[in-house]
Amino acid sequence: MNRALRIIFSRYGIVVIILVLVLGVIALANRRQETPLDGTNGADGSDATSEAVTADDGFATDDCEDDGCFTDEELPQEAVDKAVAFAEAWLNPNGYGAQGWLDSIRPFLTEDTAALMEGVDPETVPATEIAGEPAPDGPKVAIPLDTGTLTLTMVEVSGGDWLVSAIDWEQS
Numbered sequence: 001m002n003r004a005l006r007i008i009f010s011r012y013g014i015v016v017i018i019l020v021l022v023l024g025v026i027a028l029a030n031r032r033q034e035t036p037l038d039g040t041n042g043a044d045g046s047d048a049t050s051e052a053v054t055a056d057d058g059f060a061t062d063d064c065e066d067d068g069c070f071t072d073e074e075l076p077q078e079a080v081d082k083a084v085a086f087a088e089a090w091l092n093p094n095g096y097g098a099q100g101w102l103d104s105i106r107p108f109l110t111e112d113t114a115a116l117m118e119g120v121d122p123e124t125v126p127a128t129e130i131a132g133e134p135a136p137d138g139p140k141v142a143i144p145l146d147t148g149t150l151t152l153t154m155v156e157v158s159g160g161d162w163l164v165s166a167i168d169w170e171q172s
Contacts, residue, residue, distance in 0.1 A: 098121055129146050130145055131146045140153050151170065
């Protein structure tokens with residue numbers, strides 16, 4: 001036993017221990033580099049899906065999941081009209097400053113969405129005019145604008161009124 005301890009703690013034994021540790025760390029690092037980051041765990045990536053990562057435009061909010069969400073196939077015309085009216089105000093044709101712009105769009109927004117819009121600069125709105133007819137799709141209304149598509153998620157609130165609960169923008 002003494003002889004084994006003397007060999008292990010001699011300078012040659014320490015060199016061997018350090019060498020084993022370094023080789024172990026290198027082996028683990030190589031194994032980590034071989035592991036794909038797409039969630040396939042090394043399986044054939046042909047069935048794997050990945051979503052493109054895009055920069056946050058600052059306007060998107062969570063999809064509606066409340067009891068007040070509209071689930072029918074198509075929104076009523078009243079909701080589509082409200083979405084178009086919001087889009088017209090959102091484009092800021094009157095050139096309002098930040099607070100005036102927020103006050104002009106607030107009547108179209110749910111409380112949560114209005115809170116998210118506080119502090120947004122209307123100069124960051126990436127479009128200037130509506131370029132086509134609105135297209136309702138489930139609880140959402142896609143409105144083509146001159147530089148992209150504004151997608152609004154509509155919810156029916158008490159009193160039968162329709163409000164925007166989520167705003168999303170897709171550049172064309």
